[in-house]
Amino acid sequence: MGGRPVSGARLKAAREAAGLSLVAVAARTNFSKSLLGQLETGARRVRREHVVAYSRALNVSVETLEAPATDPIRLALEWLVSDSPAVRHTAVGRRVGASLAEELERRVIELRHFDDSIGGRDLYPVVHKELTNAQEVVREASFAEPIGKRLLVAVSELAQLAGWVASDAGQYIEAQRIYLDGLSAAAAAGERPLAGQLLSSLSYQIANIGSPSDAAILARAAVTGARGASPVVRALLLERFAWASARSRDHEETRRALDAVDDAYESHSPGIEEPEWVYWLNRSEIDVMAGRCFVELGEACRAEPLLSRAIESYPPEHAREVALYRTWLADAYARTGNLDAARATIELARIAAEGASSSRLDRRVTEIERTVA
Template identity: 70%
Template sequence: MSDLGANLRAAREAAGVSLSAMAARTHYSKPLLGLLENGKRALKPVHVTAYARALNVSVETLYGPPEDPLRVAHEWLVADTPAEVHSTAGRRVGATLASRLEDRVIELRHLDDVIGGRDLFPLVHKELTSAQGVVKDASYTERTGRRLLTVVGELAQLAGWVASDAGHYTEAERVYLSGVSAARDAGDRALAGQLLSSLSYQIANVGNPADAALLARSAVVGTQDQTTPVVRTLLLERMAWASARARDHDGTQRALDAVDDAYEQRSAGAEEPEWVYWLDRKEIEVMAGRCLIELGDPLAAEPLLSGAIAVYTPEHAREVALYQTWLAESYARAGMFDAARDTITRARKTAQGVNSTRLDLRIGTVESLLTT
């Protein structure tokens, strides 16, 4: 995001417009504009649009290289979705639209790797609403209907995830549960389990961990004969986390052992749903490390977290910063306060420009450990 801020500053200076004049044109304060241009405040699409209008230049000029993820999100947000285009062309839906919507879910899911929830949620919510409209109002074959319902379920899972990342917990719960209904209607029990376990993850973090553990176990048991090895690994991870948050030492260890067993059963020939593309050994180690911290063994967590952080690439800034907060917490709870302060400082630096309430709260939580 610092490159984008530099683009805004360069465009303003090229037009001969001072910061004071830009403040008058955009109705943003001069200090805020300075922070945006210097990369010290998270940029949003609305800021870029304001600069484009004030300087009479194209949005594309300000974003620069087309692979900028925030630019991609902005372009998606202002464009019609495939479902909206369909609504102007007729009520009959075929396999072509279903395929396009399936591709869009994958693209959106991968945007979540590099864009914070506060920026991504409006886009995913728009896509979900459009897809729900097609399911409700259009006509289609039974096979196409199952595909569309699956799309709605997957979009609901993603919308719930980014809503939770943005701090919209009530909205996240609502869309998760609506997605469960769609997944069940589609006959996709694994996806329904994914939605329920995603909700359990939120409840474990911001609600009653005992309720979260029950919900996570229900997701595992309810999909027992319907999941692939990596999907089962994911559901068991969520159960381990909820158990750790509930301070259930034995339950957590049993779940972590089951995670390892399930992951070892994967094979190159077994087809997994695309929505588990991100789950690998390093993610499993991160979750194990987090559980160890919750259960009072921070020293055992440190090598697991450090090893995972080391192999992440810079564009995954939110995940790197989140895992740095857990590493800092492991140091703090082990009494290694200098290492904890150094690590949380790195996390805050990594988090610059990442528009994630979840990350902001994590940084604040760990910093509070170092001031008490």
């Protein structure tokens, strides 16, 4: 784009600060209201010409629209980009060793934990750059076979994260491409549980915005193919199968899958090693997914206590996830006829969504607001 990247949320904030509606900005540019709305919600990527058009319409400089350097989150993300292990190691030679693999393994953990509090529209450019750099190392550098396997695993984990944050940013086609690239890397490394994680992540996206029946097929394949998966990994894969089944309105399959999730999770123990990428899956997350499935199946009365109890357990820095879960709680309230509680709950989610930089959350809030209006 040239200059600093500008998020859709930044354009929206500048427009609102200028007191202009989308219609007014559309009238001052060559872009339609619908396109501008997609830019601001992250459904479309912001390009240089969009930033220039906003600067002219709002009568501000392009520099004003660019993310301020004093933003601590932006500074942290820029530090990560400038300190890419793959770039630093390959700059001193094409032969790479264990130190690069170790740094990439640490980096993917750092980025994964950033996702707890940073929305996809802000985090995706950073993760995508890291993934691109790592993929280039695998293609171009030379290394011993054991190092090659570790690099492939790091690439596939980065791909899963990049696909996840791309989907959160509303870039669904890009997310699918990245998930499939990661699946190939995991298969080449012989990591079947990780391949299952990538396939089930894609299933989750398709269940939300595509064909739930197709999603269920992918999710079932992930469960079946992830031979040797640890208990918590198996619980995660089964959760996504339960969700795809619920979205398909398959009551029986959903209940069986949710029971299997509980069984798998309860079988975990300190003596069984789990991959770091399932660090976030706990009892509250499992209850949230069960509650969401019950809402989809029309059993809102069963969903409400599960969702309420789980939401109360989350720390404040997980604002995006709590807001997402509140949309399901609002949906449950609405389906049981408690519209006052539904409206109050979705209002809390809407307030959180304003600073979350998550198209997934924006879309969900809009959807529920329409049902309780």
